[in-house]
Amino acid sequence: MSSDTLSLKIEFGGGLELLFSNQRIHNISIPASVPLDNSITSADSIPPADVKQADVTFLMHYLRETLLTERPELFIDNGTVRPGILVLINDTDWELEGEGEYVLKDKDEIVFISTLHGG
Amino acid sequence: MLRRGDSDPETLSVSVQVLTLSLRRSNHCSLVRSMAPASCALCQNAKAILKRPKTGQQICKDCFFYVFETEVHHTILESSLFKPGDRVAIGASGGKDSTVLAYVMKTLNDRYNYALELFLLSIDEGITGYRDDSLETVKRNQQQYDMPLKILSYDELYGWTMDAIVSQIGKKNNCTFCGVFRRQALDRGAATLNVDHIVTGHNADDIAETVLMNIMRGDIARLGRCTMICTQGEDTIKRSKPFKYAYEKEIVMYAYFKKLDYFSTECIYSPDAYRGHARAFLKDLEAARPSAIIDIIHSGEAFEVREEVKATQKAQQTCIRCGYMSSNELCKACTLLEGLERGMANSVITDRARKKINALGPAPDSLRTIPHYRSPLPVVSVEAPSHS
Numbered sequence: 001m002s003s004d005t006l007s008l009k010i011e012f013g014g015g016l017e018l019l020f021s022n023q024r025i026h027n028i029s030i031p032a033s034v035p036l037d038n039s040i041t042s043a044d045s046i047p048p049a050d051v052k053q054a055d056v057t058f059l060m061h062y063l064r065e066t067l068l069t070e071r072p073e074l075f076i077d078n079g080t081v082r083p084g085i086l087v088l089i090n091d092t093d094w095e096l097e098g099e100g101e102y103v104l105k106d107k108d109e110i111v112f113i114s115t116l117h118g119g
Numbered sequence: 120m121l122r123r124g125d126s127d128p129e130t131l132s133v134s135v136q137v138l139t140l141s142l143r144r145s146n147h148c149s150l151v152r153s154m155a156p157a158s159c160a161l162c163q164n165a166k167a168i169l170k171r172p173k174t175g176q177q178i179c180k181d182c183f184f185y186v187f188e189t190e191v192h193h194t195i196l197e198s199s200l201f202k203p204g205d206r207v208a209i210g211a212s213g214g215k216d217s218t219v220l221a222y223v224m225k226t227l228n229d230r231y232n233y234a235l236e237l238f239l240l241s242i243d244e245g246i247t248g249y250r251d252d253s254l255e256t257v258k259r260n261q262q263q264y265d266m267p268l269k270i271l272s273y274d275e276l277y278g279w280t281m282d283a284i285v286s287q288i289g290k291k292n293n294c295t296f297c298g299v300f301r302r303q304a305l306d307r308g309a310a311t312l313n314v315d316h317i318v319t320g321h322n323a324d325d326i327a328e329t330v331l332m333n334i335m336r337g338d339i340a341r342l343g344r345c346t347m348i349c350t351q352g353e354d355t356i357k358r359s360k361p362f363k364y365a366y367e368k369e370i371v372m373y374a375y376f377k378k379l380d381y382f383s384t385e386c387i388y389s390p391d392a393y394r395g396h397a398r399a400f401l402k403d404l405e406a407a408r409p410s411a412i413i414d415i416i417h418s419g420e421a422f423e424v425r426e427e428v429k430a431t432q433k434a435q436q437t438c439i440r441c442g443y444m445s446s447n448e449l450c451k452a453c454t455l456l457e458g459l460e461r462g463m464a465n466s467v468i469t470d471r472a473r474k475k476i477n478a479l480g481p482a483p484d485s486l487r488t489i490p491h492y493r494s495p496l497p498v499v500s501v502e503a504p505s506h507s
Contacts, residue, residue: 014215014371015383083402086371093372095170096157096177114383115215115324115371116398 004032006054006106010063014114016085021069028067030104034058040065056089057100059110075112084116161186168376172366172409180376187373191361192227198348200359203234206314208269210305211239211260213253216320218260218381219370220362224318225264238312239264242304243272244297245280249387256382263380271308273300277456278487285388288464293388296464299451303443307492309356321360324367324401327412330419331397343424346416355444366412442492452489460486 010026017024033043036050038061043051052058060081064072074082080100081087087094088111089102104110157167157177165179171186178186194200201207209224211217221239228235241257244250254270261268274280277300285293309317326346333342344350349359362370374381404411437443438450445451458464 013375013383015385018384083399083406084367086368086375088375091168091376092166093169096167111375113371113375115367116402 005029006032006104006108008059008104008107009109010059010067011109011111012113013111014086015116016075016112016114019070019072019075020063020067026067028062030054030059030062032104034062038062053103055100055104056087056094056102056110059104060100081112084114086113086115087111088113169369169372172368172405173364173413175409183369183376184373187365187369188223188226188230191223191365192231194348194364195227195233195361198359200318200349200361201233201235201316204236205233205316206236206238206312207316207318208238208240208309208312208314209266210317210319211241211257211268212320213241213256213260213382214320215371215374215381215383216322216325216362216367218256218320218379219374219377220318220320221260221264221266222377222379223373224361225266237266238314239266239268240305240308240312240314240317241268241270242301242308243270243274244301245273245282246387247282249384250281252384253382256380259380267312269308269312271304271311273304276300276304276307277452277489279456279459281388284459284464287459287462290388296455296459297388299455303450303452303489303492306356306443310493314356316357316359318359318361320362320370322362322365322367322370323412323416324398324405326360326363326419327415328394328397328401330415331401332394333419335393335397339422339424342419342422346419364413364416438492441489443489456489457486 007027007029010028012020012024012026020026031043032054033051034054035041035043035046036052038058040062057080060076064076068075075085076082087099089097090109091111094102159165159167159179159182160176161178161182165181167177168180169183170177171183207224209217209221211221221237224235224237227233228237239257239261241254243254257268257270260266272280281293281297284296288296305317329345330342333339333345346363348361348363349357351357373379401412401415404415435444435446436448438445438453439448440453441450443450443452445453447454449457455464
């Protein structure tokens with residue numbers, strides 16, 4: 001199981017792309033099983049009790065560690081997205097999908113949009 | 120229940136109220152997180168794609184478009200913002216709020232026969248890498264929405280771009296200049312378009328933020344005014360905020376689902392730090408309780424400002440130099456411009472510094488001034504289109 005990977009399409013909008021090399025769309029692969037503590041080490045080397053299925057909370061940490069190029073505090077705050085950032089999972093408000101606890105599936109599309117920029 | 124195609128304003132207003140009330144109630148019991156894809160609480164048919172922050176209700180895309188637009192329509196009707204034949208300028212920055220406002224104004228004008236003449240009015244502050252890019256967005260909006268566009272620049276009006284101002288005064292007080300100059304530029308742009316009314320994209324979050332800021336600053340007179348949907352001085356063009364009750368989250372979601380073309384970059388000069396704190400605080404409150412935004416606006420509206428406090432506002436007069444309305448002999452823009460021209464821009468921010476500049480003697484004749492302001496004449500004859 002732990003060797004399975006998920007292909008995801010990540011999109012940033014509303015100015016958030018500026019924190020991610022000014023690139024709106026990123027196609028990424030992440031492991032299906034990941035450490036419970038959201039670190040990006042391989043889940044193979046840790047006890048099964050400390051492993052979970054990859055969820056959106058893991059994805060946010062993964063994005064921060066791998067793709068974010070500047071000002072991490074503008075993306076994650078207190079373990080979740082900074083207030084004012086909207087998240088859509090397959091074009092649905094993540095508040096309807098369990099927010100960070102949503103378990104990712106192969107080919108999921110996750111969009112992060114900042115509402116904090118400009119009027 | 121709301122039905123698409125329901126166009127009788129009275130029925131509509133009642134149903135919107137009922138809707139809001141019933142949703143408020145359901146909000147309190149929606150703490151249980153539902154994981155299964157919910158169906159729309161309004162049409163019960165399609166898959167819900169959005170949880171409304173105002174009400175907690177889960178709704179589908181089509182119902183979202185419909186309730187969002189209908190609530191703005193309702194806001195417009197309740198406050199009698201427009202009358203048939205009005206010429207209305209949409210203050211357009213190319214950002215999310217004004218882009219959605221232009222789209223929704225056009226939609227409602229067509230759907231409900233407001234019979235308004237709509238214009239886009241943009242102010243070019245002269246900020247390279249920021250406003251020049253966002254104005255490209257406005258120019259595309261002009262094509263997409265088929266509305267006449269007027270761009271007025273600080274450079275043509277004041278002889279100074281913000282880039283030039285910042286290079287003289289630095290980043291510390293530049294928002295003061297920009298704010299004063301933009302306000303007057305919008306009025307002057309509107310006057311050349313001969314419009315009756317300027318609408319701006321200020322949303323519920325912006326207004327709640329301003330309520331908080333006025334409380335934190337103890338600015339009670341402004342607190343009493345800042346929640347008003349429409350403001351009009353004696354000599355000014357009417358200004359209003361049709362998005363007064365629209366949540367930023369819904370505006371951004373609306374733009375996303377409608378795939379509207381907007382520009383989102385922070386101004387490259389130091390943002391208003393105080394507002395930034397108010398905004399971060401408000402967003403934290405919203406995360407804990409989404410109704411906080413509308414609740415704060417309600418609090419602002421409920422304050423009763425004593426007449427003595429209101430009276431501390433100075434009487435309005437006309438600027439002796441440029442003719443724009445002012446609470447002093449010289450309007451704020453002329454004062455700031457004089458400071459720039461005399462190389463003492465930082466000293467015109469406070470009254471004490473102003474006295475210092477006055478002590479240097481009168482402004483030299485060679486000083487650049489703002490063209491004389493002529494308030495727009497009332498539109499002489501409007502062929503009122505039939506309003507159904």
